[in-house]
Amino acid sequence: MARKSKAPEERPAKVDLDAFMKKARKFMRPYRVSKGKNFRLKDIDPGETAGLGSEAKPRSKEALQNGVQALAQLQDMLYAQDRWSVLLIFQAMDAAGKDGVIKHVMSGVNPQGCQVASFKTPSVEDLDHDFLWRCNKQLPERGRIGIFNRSYYEDVLVVKVHPEFLGSAKIPPRLIGKDIWENRYRDIRSYERYLANNGVIVRKFFLHVSRAEQKRRFLERIENPDKNWKFSASDAKERAHWKEYMKAYEEMIRETSTEDSPWYVVPADNKWFTRVVVVAAVIEALDSLDLHYPEVGADKLRELAAAKKALLAE
Numbered sequence: 001m002a003r004k005s006k007a008p009e010e011r012p013a014k015v016d017l018d019a020f021m022k023k024a025r026k027f028m029r030p031y032r033v034s035k036g037k038n039f040r041l042k043d044i045d046p047g048e049t050a051g052l053g054s055e056a057k058p059r060s061k062e063a064l065q066n067g068v069q070a071l072a073q074l075q076d077m078l079y080a081q082d083r084w085s086v087l088l089i090f091q092a093m094d095a096a097g098k099d100g101v102i103k104h105v106m107s108g109v110n111p112q113g114c115q116v117a118s119f120k121t122p123s124v125e126d127l128d129h130d131f132l133w134r135c136n137k138q139l140p141e142r143g144r145i146g147i148f149n150r151s152y153y154e155d156v157l158v159v160k161v162h163p164e165f166l167g168s169a170k171i172p173p174r175l176i177g178k179d180i181w182e183n184r185y186r187d188i189r190s191y192e193r194y195l196a197n198n199g200v201i202v203r204k205f206f207l208h209v210s211r212a213e214q215k216r217r218f219l220e221r222i223e224n225p226d227k228n229w230k231f232s233a234s235d236a237k238e239r240a241h242w243k244e245y246m247k248a249y250e251e252m253i254r255e256t257s258t259e260d261s262p263w264y265v266v267p268a269d270n271k272w273f274t275r276v277v278v279v280a281a282v283i284e285a286l287d288s289l290d291l292h293y294p295e296v297g298a299d300k301l302r303e304l305a306a307a308k309k310a311l312l313a314e
């Protein structure tokens with residue numbers, strides 16, 4: 001696809017990235033897991049807000065706005081440069097706020113440079129393939145940010161909690177042994193390494209909501225007619241497996257956190273805090289790529305000058 005180099009005045013408004021990151025880093029770093037070995041889920045409290053009380057809410061909105069603007073600026077360069085792509089993976093229990101985070105964090109980004117894929121219960125066609133197949137098809141093109149709302153990680157989460165799903169996945173029975181999860185973690189690590197080697201930057205977010213806060217949000221969905229559509233009885237049923245899910249999440253994070261593809265375990269009981277942590281982590285990922293607008297060479301400048309002359313002479 002042809003890409004246009006933009007005149008500087010058409011580019012998204014500039015934010016002081018260094019100043020923003022200086023503040024944002026201290027909120028985000030404690031939740032980054034790049035070595036999983038010693039990770040314990042109980043060390044991160046879903047209600048945590050880095051010591052800030054609800055009086056910080058208005059300031060967090062301002063920080064989010066600044067973050068969104070900075071993200072727009074970086075994404076514009078990512079798109080113009082057309083080399084790297086960014087894959088953001090979101091996993092969470094129901095009602096943890098995945099949809100809201102995606103909506104808010106990406107709100108300033110040019111829709112042309114961004115694509116969202118949601119992975120629900122696999123279709124018959126999906127089940128006719130290996131578990132990475134349906135996700136691999138949805139990887140972002142170079143220059144774009146891809147968002148996975150759930151992902152291949154469901155195959156070591158919901159499927160681990162409900163191993164009977166392996167039966168419907170048509171895997172040859174002799175491949176379903178006790179080492180199936182170990183194999184899947186290893187395959188995911190290799191797959192993400194492969195993506196990194198090909199210029200796809202992967203960042204993974206587990207929105208960590210508490211069981212009590214999930215209950216409160218489910219009740220709100222039931223009591224508020226405008227939110228009734230969001231409620232599903234089967235989501236509420238999964239609460240019975242909470243402990244097994246937390247165990248599966250912990251193991252997944254321990255096994256698949258790497259320097260190249262870290263997990264962020266983001267406290268999710270306070271939405272304002274969750275969003276600031278996520279936007280800061282996404283900006284840091286983009287900022288690490290040393291993005292810049294493509295340089296215009298001497299030939300191109302001559303071509304531009306000639307075209308201008310011809311246009312003005314019309």
Ligand code: ATP
Binds near residue numbers: 094095119154158
């Ligand atoms: P919402 O916030 O709208 O509830 P959602 O992401 O929970 O969004 P759902 O329509 O509830 O969307 O569908 C997702 C469901 O599909 C989840 O319960 C998830 O565990 C399940 N799912 C996803 N991948 C798989 C898989 N590979 N095998 C079995 N179930 C899966």
Ligand code: MG
Binds near residue numbers: 094232235
């Ligand atoms: Mg759901």
